[in-house]
Amino acid sequence: MAKQERRGVGDSDVHRAKRGKNWAVLAVLVAFIVIVYFVSIIRMSG
Amino acid sequence: MTDTSIFVPGATTQPAAAQGEVRDYFALLKPRVMTLVVFSGFAGMIVAPGELHPFLACVAMLCLTVGAGASGAINMWYDRDIDAEMARTCARPIPRGRVAPSEALGFGVVLSIFSVMLMGLAVNWAAATLLAFAIFFYVGIYTMWLKRRTPQNIVIGGAAGAFPPMIGWAAMTGGVSLESILLFLLIFLWTPPHFWALALYSCKDYARVGVPMLPVVAGARATKRQMLIYTLLLLPVAVAPSLLGLTGVVYAAVSVVLGLLFVLCAWKVLKAPDGDDRPAKRMFGYSILYLFLLFALMIVDRSPGLITVGLVPLGAGG
Numbered sequence: 174m175a176k177q178e179r180r181g182v183g184d185s186d187v188h189r190a191k192r193g194k195n196w197a198v199l200a201v202l203v204a205f206i207v208i209v210y211f212v213s214i215i216r217m218s219g
Numbered sequence: 220m221t222d223t224s225i226f227v228p229g230a231t232t233q234p235a236a237a238q239g240e241v242r243d244y245f246a247l248l249k250p251r252v253m254t255l256v257v258f259s260g261f262a263g264m265i266v267a268p269g270e271l272h273p274f275l276a277c278v279a280m281l282c283l284t285v286g287a288g289a290s291g292a293i294n295m296w297y298d299r300d301i302d303a304e305m306a307r308t309c310a311r312p313i314p315r316g317r318v319a320p321s322e323a324l325g326f327g328v329v330l331s332i333f334s335v336m337l338m339g340l341a342v343n344w345a346a347a348t349l350l351a352f353a354i355f356f357y358v359g360i361y362t363m364w365l366k367r368r369t370p371q372n373i374v375i376g377g378a379a380g381a382f383p384p385m386i387g388w389a390a391m392t393g394g395v396s397l398e399s400i401l402l403f404l405l406i407f408l409w410t411p412p413h414f415w416a417l418a419l420y421s422c423k424d425y426a427r428v429g430v431p432m433l434p435v436v437a438g439a440r441a442t443k444r445q446m447l448i449y450t451l452l453l454l455p456v457a458v459a460p461s462l463l464g465l466t467g468v469v470y471a472a473v474s475v476v477l478g479l480l481f482v483l484c485a486w487k488v489l490k491a492p493d494g495d496d497r498p499a500k501r502m503f504g505y506s507i508l509y510l511f512l513l514f515a516l517m518i519v520d521r522s523p524g525l526i527t528v529g530l531v532p533l534g535a536g537g
Contacts, residue, residue, distance in 0.1 A: 186238060187238055189240075190238050190239060190240045193240050193241045194240070194241060194244070196241075197241045197244075208278060208281075208337070208341075211274055212278060212340070212341040215272050215274055215275060
């Protein structure tokens with residue numbers, strides 16, 4: 174209980190879950206950009 | 220009143236599905252099934268003739284993995300009603316309320332489109348078309364059409380799981396050939412005895428939710444006979460890659476031994492008294508090991524410096 178009382182806004186389970194998903198989406202987007210970049214370089218170089 | 224309701228107004232009104240974490244979405248991709256897909260797809264790429272830039276090969280594997288996972292997510296969306304009723308599947312993210320059904324569907328559809336498009340643009344459109352067809356087959360033909368209608372669901376629907384080595388082959392060669400069809404057949408014939416072994420000891424679950432698995436409809440005895448027939452049919456097909464020059468003598472010899480052990484498992488299941496699930500459970504476990512070992516052997520057999528002896532001259536099957 175005491176531990177939960179120290180929680181502020183944004184520390185709830187829902188917020189943590191959403192934060193985790195946001196980071197995952199960011200990671201996927203960055204990975205996608207990197208993949209498309211290298212695929213383009215490789216395909217253009219024949 | 221909870222602390223959450225004090226500090227985060229509105230959080231308690233969130234539906235349970237909104238609390239889904241990254242691991243819940245990962246679970247939607249059926250990671251265990253994905254392992255076999257990746258492995259068999261990789262084997263298909265290794266044994267195929269031709270060359271592909273290592274980065275593009277990795278992209279091909281990524282697309283195959285994501286595509287397989289995406290079809291798993293759509294399968295979980297469609298089967299959420301029966302998943303909730305079955306002991307084996309009730310802990311999946313949708314029945315547990317961790318992920319909303321609509322989110323699972325969107326997740327699966329987006330990943331399917333992403334994997335097929337990237338495969339086409341980065342690797343080739345033959346592999347992309349096969350990947351798209353495999354996803355369609357698993358979702359449309361198996362999950363939505365056959366699974367709840369016919370006891371042959373797993374026989375025909377099992378074709379969906381047989382595509383990965385064919386896709387791996389197509390990624391390397393840009394097409395389909397007799398050898399890649401053989402790799403397809405290998406998994407196609409392996410699937411019924413593998414899945415029926417599971418169905419034998421999950422029979423009550425399937426019966427309760429109305430899925431007409433063979434043991435539910437035809438009974439355990441008929442299912443066990445069918446399992447033995449499929450393992451016997453699998454024996455020559457498993458050796459055939461060596462006859463076509465895809466793999467060498469080592470693969471041929473070990474695949475025969477592994478195949479005979481698979482037949483022995485099926486025989487023990489057939490001879491087991493009704494109600495004794497242990498042989499079926501052992502066979503299910505062995506069937507996974509069997510396929511992993513076969514594809515591992517193919518990979519090892521084709522590794523540089525390891526192809527020393529072939530039943531036919533190397534390259535003849537290419």
